[in-house]
Amino acid sequence: MAFDYKALTRRWFEEVWNKGRESVIDEMFRADGIAHGLAEDGHDLPGPSEFRKFYRQFRSGIPDIRITVDEVIAEGNTTALRFTAVGTHSGDGLGIKATNRRVRVSGMCMLRWKDGMIVEGWNEFDAAGLMRQLTGPSPAKVRA
Numbered sequence: 001m002a003f004d005y006k007a008l009t010r011r012w013f014e015e016v017w018n019k020g021r022e023s024v025i026d027e028m029f030r031a032d033g034i035a036h037g038l039a040e041d042g043h044d045l046p047g048p049s050e051f052r053k054f055y056r057q058f059r060s061g062i063p064d065i066r067i068t069v070d071e072v073i074a075e076g077n078t079t080a081l082r083f084t085a086v087g088t089h090s091g092d093g094l095g096i097k098a099t100n101r102r103v104r105v106s107g108m109c110m111l112r113w114k115d116g117m118i119v120e121g122w123n124e125f126d127a128a129g130l131m132r133q134l135t136g137p138s139p140a141k142v143r144a
Contacts, residue, residue: 009079017067030117037123060093
């Protein structure tokens with residue numbers, strides 16, 4: 001069976017992240033899948049249940065997150081994408097008391113697919129930039 005991996009990639013971000021449909025994680029992330037680059041301690045996140053922990057924590061910190069897939073490239077069963085995430089830090093899920101600041105973060109991801117499901121994902125995003133936006137001086141107090 002042939003799959004449109006670009007469309008599946010866009011669906012993942014639209015359904016899981018933008019629409020907050022957590023149930024889609026089980027539809028699109030294989031039970032034996034692995035997510036790299038998301039755990040605080042550097043370990044991999046094996047399977048949907050471990051990914052879901054990260055997902056819940058991140059969404060509880062930025063519940064209105066909106067991820068725009070800026071570009072997707074596909075080769076074989078692998079997709080690579082650039083994305084931009086924006087939202088309001090209105091929850092405490094990121095380990096920092098809610099600041100109610102708007103944040104913007106860019107990142108890249110590579111996804112390997114099998115049978116129409118994610119079997120492995122490599123994730124890189126500007127986590128340091130995100131933390132600077134949350135813990136730095138209030139934008140209203142920054143002077144030129």
